[in-house]
Amino acid sequence: MLRQPGLSRRARWAGGDRVVSQLMAKALAHPKLVSLAAGFTDQQTLPVEPTQKALEILWSDPARSLAALQYGTTIGHGPLRELLLERMLQADGRTAAEMNVSIDQVVVTAGSNVLLFLVADSLLDPDDIVLCGAPSYFVFLGILANLGVRAVGVETDEQGLIPEAVDEELARRAASGELHRVKAIYAVSYFDNPSSVSISVERRAALVELAKRYSGEHRIRIIEDTAYRELRYSGEDVPSIRSFDPEGDTVVAAGSFSKSFSPGIRVGWGVLPPDLVGPVLGQKGNIDFGSPNFNQYLMHTVLAESLYDDHLERIRASYREKIDATLEAAEQFLAPIEGVSWGRPSGGLYVWLRLPENVDTGTDGALFDRAVDEGVLYVPGSHCYPSQSRVLPRNMIRLSFGVPSCQEIRCGVEALGRAIRQVVR
Ligand SMILES: Cc1ncc(COP(=O)(O)O)c(C=O)c1O
Structure with a gap:
């Protein structure tokens, strides 16, 4: 009788596609969710022409x-x-x-x-x-x-x-x-x-x-x-x-x-x-x-x-608007919550958010499902720490602003604010 699948050590070490699969399953189960999770690029400015x-x-x-x-x-x-x-x-x-x-x-x-x-x-x-x-x-x-x-x-x-x-x-x-x-x-x-x-x-x-x-x-x-x-x-x-x-x-x-x-x-x-x-x-x-x-x-x-450099100019202008929308929404909906802070990047696709230390942002924590219920998906920061780290904070969040529109970003950040308020003491 076969007792083991006989996988290689490397297949076992790889451990499957868990984070991404979990997040995608959530997104599929809640089609109205604003995803601030996927690190995808903006669909509207992809270089068709x-x-x-x-x-x-x-x-x-x-x-x-x-x-x-x-x-x-x-x-x-x-x-x-x-x-x-x-x-x-x-x-x-x-x-x-x-x-x-x-x-x-x-x-x-x-x-x-x-x-x-x-x-x-x-x-x-x-x-x-x-x-x-x-x-x-x-x-x-x-x-x-x-x-x-x-x-x-x-x-x-x-x-x-x-x-x-x-x-x-x-x-x-x-x-x-x-x-x-x-x-x-x-x-x-x-x-x-x-x-x-x-x-x-x-x-x-x-x-x-x-x-x-x-x-x-x-x-x-x-x-x-x-x-x-x-x-x-x-x-x-x-x-x-x-x-x-x-x-x-x-x-x-x-x-x-x-x-x-x-x-x-x-x-x-x-x-x-x-x-x-x-x-x-x-x-x-x-x-x-x-x-x-x-x-x-x-x-x-x-x-x-x-054809490349013109395209770069175009997407930079579009992402500049999106990052501004993210930071403005954060200022409006997150800044009033004590203990919430974030960086103000001059490039890239992400805003890295710190919540109060008692908030666990992981998929098993109190915030994640509340955020989904409120209508927003994020990447829990704990996935981004090397396994052997002196610090392994549980209170970080990665927000991606590449895919959603400015309006969706605003709704997503507002929903996140509502969810955080429910879990901060
Ligand atoms: C930091 C970083 N490096 C590399 C990649 C991989 O990009 P690709 O394999 O599509 O070139 C990504 C994609 O998200 C990334 O964020």
Whole structure:
């Protein structure tokens, strides 16, 4: 008689799609619910016209059309990789020579999540350690769990990961003889998910210095996730963490067009240190031997024909209105409740809310079902903390303003205010 399903350790570590499934089930059971939970992009401003134009241009060239419909290469479409590197260097105000980088280090994947997974899988063994901000992007925490890796939370503030806290954690691991287990530091450098905080320029440099200083038996890499870099609504862009690594041996830079153009096209990429390219391509070759080629040709045409930057301007204007609507509604409906506070992000898709300490925002807590009854869905903040964190607050909420209209955002935040009032003492 069969007693066990015979699953791999990794399948057991992955533990299923629980958070997302729970939230989706709630949304489906309550169709009138305003979802401030899903980190999706705005449906109304998805780039239908730029995509159509790019398709027409691509289709007007028979040779490129045929090539786009054929398998591509494991590393990705060359002309797209060239433009990706060029854009990164331009944004950072650096040259390829200054950054010791070439197109051979640019790998294209079907979304940056795949790149993050491949990098993690290439670097990490079970029981290894990755330092992550507390809080961090919960899907990446899932990747680490999947690999049996310890995600250790490091304190953050309104300027992002605190270098002194990283330093302390690394020193502690060195003292306990575990430094060889620390393989990477994960950082969402622009408008983090969930906190929307960007890492300050001084801290970017400090993080690279720390990673290099503590590298011994092997290198400690910084996995820099720049998924939201281009979703800036005010202020000036700042150079990437990668730009503070001129040797190019420490920082893995991951990028994505999902948030800035289309998650349906799902093109992401990584700029890797040279010694990681082979291992990552080895894994990728076994999994897909090339991400969807058509999508890469399409994104290349979008970039090459200058259809991308106009679209960015358009969505920035739309998200600026939505973030203003969220902050205005929070001011009106949440500010009067004692102990409720939030950050005021200048980019990204999220507002990170702190409730009084006695309020448990989890799906089993008092607030969640009340919020659903009042008509709003949110992501409980506890899902965003690495499993090994010194702090594991239960009173945080991630609100996403990408999908709902300004009017829906207002209704959702008002409903949340009503629910919170019912549970605060
Ligand atoms: C911080 C962060 N990184 C990476 C991703 C993955 O994006 P994709 O795989 O669509 O490129 C997301 C998506 O929500 C994200 O929030």
